[in-house]
Amino acid sequence: MFPALTMGDPAGIGPELTVEAWHRQRESGEGFIWIGDPALLDGYIPTRAVANPQEAEAIFVEALPVLPLALARPVTPGQPDFVNGAAVIESIALATKLALAGAVSAVVTNPISKQVLKQAGFGFPGHTEFLADLCGVTGQEVMLLASPRLRVVPVTVHVSIRRALEMLTAERIVQVGQILARALRSDFGIEKPRLAVAGLNPHAGEGGLMGDEEQDTIFPAIEMLRAEGIDAFGPLPPDTMFTEKARESYDAALCMYHDQALIPLKTLDMASGVNATLGLPIVRTSPDHGTAFDIAGQGKADVSSLLAALRMAQEMGAHRRAFGEKQAK
Structure with missing residues (x-):
């Protein structure tokens, strides 16, 4: 069973990443279906x-299997158009x-522009x-960001720093910690x-x-x-916990806000970084970069993160199936 790769913003680097991913993946035999x-x-x-999706495996080596979804207007790389947002x-x-129905093994998402989709009436902060x-x-x-060198999870995500402080409670830290620990066991085999x-x-x-905040909120959450x-x-x-030596002592870092988590991950390993959503009944991964409108269509985009996302989706799915079988015994 293949994962499904979404279109992402058509004016960004998603299309050229998809092209390069097909070239790379057809050699390894680890296919995907594109929507x-x-x-x-x-x-x-x-x-x-x-x-x-069941037709995809038989044709992947010769051609990229596509579930067609027509755009409203032709696309110019680097020039996003909210009309195509739908x-x-x-x-x-x-x-x-498809993933909920068990027809694909996972969802892998190409980058979107939150600003463009907001113009199209999208009512969510992000994927x-x-x-x-x-x-x-x-x-x-x-939201988990992962690479071979580091895994990080922000307790608060797509909100301002001021709003993040308001949202940061012991209960929220415990909830995220529980979901993270469970996912590390079921989806990563730890x-x-x-x-x-x-x-x-x-x-x-x-x-x-x-x-x-450490004494009143964070430490009590750790105790729970x-x-x-x-x-x-x-x-x-936070200024010392991401050193090479410190990273040897943990499997994932639970961070208090978005940039506290993402800056070290992207600094250490931007090319191999993957964004995964935990707490869902499906497996979802994504490259850890954006649409890169400034280089779209110029052949400069690095496919490494998308390849890592496709690979992690397959690995997470395999771990989850093995974990489920073990729990059922």
Whole structure:
């Protein structure tokens, strides 16, 4: 069974990444089905429309299997058009529907532009929240960024720093920690995951001298996680917990806000970074970069992160199936 790759913003680098991914993956035999407008790929690779995902495996070596989804207007690379937003949204929705039905093994999403989709009436901050809504698990979605060198999860995600502080509660930290620990076991095959919990303030508050969130909110959350048998420790000073030596002591870092998590991951390993949504009944991964309108259509885009996302989707799916079989015994 193949994963489904969504179209992403058609004016971004998604189409050329898809072309390069097909070239690379057809050699390894690890295929995928693409949901989008075949006109975006015409002249670059052979495509073949399929009626359902089951047809994809027989044709992947010769052509990219496509579930066709027509765009409203022709596309100029680097020039996003909100009129095409409806098709972008439908690509995500269809991939999710297929995954929920068990027709595809996972959903892998090409980058979207939140600003462009907002103009098209998209009512969600990003992929993560939309997928949770489609899966009926709103509030349980957790964003994981992962590479071979680091895994990070932000407790608060696509909100301002001011709003993040308002949202940061012990209960929220515990909820995200629980989902993360469960996913590390079921989707990554880590039997006893270790969670390093970041502080919020400089030096993790320095015993209250630089803020009391660590004492009042973060440490109590860690104690609650430990009471449930989860190996969580901290709060750790964010400026030292991502060194090479420090990373050896944990399987994932639980961070307090978006940039605290994403800056170290992208600095250490942007090319191999993958965005995965935990807490869903389906597997979902994505490259950890954006639409890159400034280089779209110029042949400069690096396919490494998309290849890593496709690979991680397959690995997560395999771990999840093995975990389910083990639990059923």
